[in-house]
Amino acid sequence: MSRFLKVKCKCGNEQNVFGNATTKVLCLQCSKPLAVPTGGRVRIVGKVLKVL
Ligand SMILES: [Zn+2]
Numbered sequence: 001m002s003r004f005l006k007v008k009c010k011c012g013n014e015q016n017v018f019g020n021a022t023t024k025v026l027c028l029q030c031s032k033p034l035a036v037p038t039g040g041r042v043r044i045v046g047k048v049l050k051v052l
Contacts, residue, residue, distance in 0.1 A: 004052040007034050007044055014049065017042070 013029040024033040035042045
């Protein structure tokens with residue numbers, strides 16, 4: 001998984017997240033984690049709207 005995902009946070013913010021991010025991705029609006037790296041892959045915490 002090495003592409004961008006469009007993820008929607010619980011706060012309503014929509015953000016693009018890199019599919020193999022190696023650092024935690026935080027929501028720009030509420031600072032909650034949207035994606036957490038888990039050994040090479042990324043676990044999406046929010047809702048994936050689209051694979052870009
Ligand atoms: Zn948010």
